[in-house]
Amino acid sequence: MPLTPLRRVNLAHDISAQLSQAIVAGDFPAGAVLSEPMLAKRLGVSRAPVREALIELETRGMVEFDERGRSRVPSLTHDDLVDILGIRIALEPRAAGLAARRADPLAFIDLERNLDAMRAAQTPTELARLDTAFHSGVVRASGSRRLHLCWNVVEHQVDLWLAQMQSRVDALCHQLRDTTVAAHAAMFETIRSGDALRAENLARKHLTDWLDVLPGAPVV
Amino acid sequence: MPLTPLRRVNLAHDISAQLSQAIVAGDFPAGAVLSEPMLAKRLGVSRAPVREALIELETRGMVEFDERGRSRVPSLTHDDLVDILGIRIALEPRAAGLAARRADPLAFIDLERNLDAMRAAQTPTELARLDTAFHSGVVRASGSRRLHLCWNVVEHQVDLWLAQMQSRVDALCHQLRDTTVAAHAAMFETIRSGDALRAENLARKHLTDWLDVLPGAPVV
DNA sequence: CTGCAGTCGACTGTCGACAATACCGCGGTG
DNA sequence: CACCGCGGTATTGTCGACAGTCGACTGCAG
Numbered sequence: 001m002p003l004t005p006l007r008r009v010n011l012a013h014d015i016s017a018q019l020s021q022a023i024v025a026g027d028f029p030a031g032a033v034l035s036e037p038m039l040a041k042r043l044g045v046s047r048a049p050v051r052e053a054l055i056e057l058e059t060r061g062m063v064e065f066d067e068r069g070r071s072r073v074p075s076l077t078h079d080d081l082v083d084i085l086g087i088r089i090a091l092e093p094r095a096a097g098l099a100a101r102r103a104d105p106l107a108f109i110d111l112e113r114n115l116d117a118m119r120a121a122q123t124p125t126e127l128a129r130l131d132t133a134f135h136s137g138v139v140r141a142s143g144s145r146r147l148h149l150c151w152n153v154v155e156h157q158v159d160l161w162l163a164q165m166q167s168r169v170d171a172l173c174h175q176l177r178d179t180t181v182a183a184h185a186a187m188f189e190t191i192r193s194g195d196a197l198r199a200e201n202l203a204r205k206h207l208t209d210w211l212d213v214l215p216g217a218p219v220v
Numbered sequence: 221m222p223l224t225p226l227r228r229v230n231l232a233h234d235i236s237a238q239l240s241q242a243i244v245a246g247d248f249p250a251g252a253v254l255s256e257p258m259l260a261k262r263l264g265v266s267r268a269p270v271r272e273a274l275i276e277l278e279t280r281g282m283v284e285f286d287e288r289g290r291s292r293v294p295s296l297t298h299d300d301l302v303d304i305l306g307i308r309i310a311l312e313p314r315a316a317g318l319a320a321r322r323a324d325p326l327a328f329i330d331l332e333r334n335l336d337a338m339r340a341a342q343t344p345t346e347l348a349r350l351d352t353a354f355h356s357g358v359v360r361a362s363g364s365r366r367l368h369l370c371w372n373v374v375e376h377q378v379d380l381w382l383a384q385m386q387s388r389v390d391a392l393c394h395q396l397r398d399t400t401v402a403a404h405a406a407m408f409e410t411i412r413s414g415d416a417l418r419a420e421n422l423a424r425k426h427l428t429d430w431l432d433v434l435p436g437a438p439v440v
Numbered sequence: 441c442t443g444c445a446g447t448c449g450a451c452t453g454t455c456g457a458c459a460a461t462a463c464c465g466c467g468g469t470g
Numbered sequence: 471c472a473c474c475g476c477g478g479t480a481t482t483g484t485c486g487a488c489a490g491t492c493g494a495c496t497g498c499a500g
Contacts, residue, residue: 009483010289010482010483011483011484012275012483035450035451035452036451036452037450037451037452038451045484045485046484046485046486047452047485047486048268048483048484048485048486049483049484049485051272051452051453052271052272052275055232055272055275055276056275056279059276059279059280059369059372060279060369061365061366061369068451068452068491068492069230069451069452069453070451070452080366083364083365083366083367084366086314086318086364086367087311087314087364087366087367087370089314090310090311090313090314091307091310091311091370093310094306094307094309094310098306144303144306144307145281145303146281146300146303146304146307146373146374146377147303147306147307149279149280149281149373150307150311150370150373150374152279153366153369153370153373154366154370157366229453230452230453231453231454232453255480255481255482256481256482257480257481257482258481265454265455266454266455266456267455267456267482268453268454268455268456269453269454269455271482271483288461288462288481288482289481289482289483290481290482
């Protein structure tokens with residue numbers, strides 16, 4: 001056991017994670033104002049760490065500051081979703097390719113475990129969570145710290161979108177469950193085999209497929 | 221005059237910008253510890269806004285927090301540079317393509333002005349700044365808020381790298397000045413013409429060219 | 441009833457203070 | 471001479487408080 005010795009506590013970090021979860025859980029719907037005193041009171045802390053958490057979430061695009069400094073949950077439109085997918089299509093193939101080249105066995109464990117969990121998952125929420133987690137795992141497996149910084153932005157946006165479009169996403173997830181699992185499994189195998197080019201293409205295809213499935217307008 | 225009245229002040233924002241400039245200017249070399257009391261004292265403010273600025277810079281990868289919470293200027297290696305370029309190659313073609321599709325005249329003004337400034341620029345520092353600014357302008361012209369969030373990460377990393385490799389970059393910039401201006405001009409014209417595919421390819425090529433020029437190891 | 445001034449409350453931005461903690465150097469001891 | 475314990479110092483994380491500002495509500499005049 002590596003005895004990972006005890007990160008000094010940082011409330012802001014915990015708050016950021018918790019707030020992010022709360023938003024995704026629908027606790028704060030799109031457009032909701034996140035006032036610092038309110039959050040501080042609910043969380044039983046002072047305003048300082050709350051402020052810091054909000055700033056962090058803002059750089060991830062999960063809250064927005066208006067001109068007066070109040071933070072709100074942004075409301076996403078269909079265009080926003082297309083925007084997000086466009087960025088994913090730019091970033092994730094790169095991540096998959098890097099992951100294939102790097103071939104870190106430790107990351108493989110995570111990904112494989114995720115696949116198993118996904119095959120066993122029941123609820124759409126669980127499926128959506130695992131889907132994001134898989135893509136997150138691929139980015140982590142790429143070993144690029146900066147790619148991960150960018151991914152943080154995207155991941156939070158995806159979470160936000162999932163939260164705001166829940167009903168539609170639920171239906172889609174259910175419907176696409178097997179397809180998604182198959183696509184992920186293929187990506188995983190390809191990454192493990194070290195075929196970077198194919199991994200890139202699979203990742204790209206997996207994402208562009210979503211464009212077709214999505215309700216609404218033409219994309220890109 | 222539209223009478224754009226008056227953003228409520230936010231010291232943290234100013235500090236973030238100023239600190240970022242100071243790091244780029246070499247005021248805080250790689251590995252330097254940025255202690256909050258020291259910064260607060262120098263800036264004549266309290267620690268609170270300094271903390272907030274540091275958090276913002278951390279999410280942009282311009283400072284790192286160690287396990288004890290101290291923030292330092294990260295030191296970049298050749299691998300880091302390759303990593304950054306890889307992300308740029310993923311993101312910027314997308315940005316150029318979007319910019320071509322969107323064709324926002326306002327952004328064109330910025331880009332054209334930048335080109336003129338670059339043709340007139342003298343010092344390598346000026347050239348480097350304008351180069352980053354041009355790419356920044358392309359991302360802004362894409363109109364994608366999230367692409368811009370990701371780009372913020374990259375931009376700060378590029379600035380950091382420029383600061384840390386100054387001597388080599390100076391030589392390169394001088395040497396590549398005409399090539400760069402030509403490449404930018406071509407990109408600009410293509411974006412303005414609305415040819416998205418060609419704009420993407422030009423952006424990709426402009427960046428991959430750097431890979432060949434860079435001193436050191438093979439890339440990708 | 442409508443419009444306006446004044447007031448109240450809430451919120452943000454900033455500050456100084458305090459506890460906790462880790463580092464550094466010093467002196468004592470085997 | 472080497473090693474260990476110890477205090478001083480510096481720094482972080484967190485808190486409560488205050489000023490400035492904005493929006494909403496109320497009450498009054500027309």
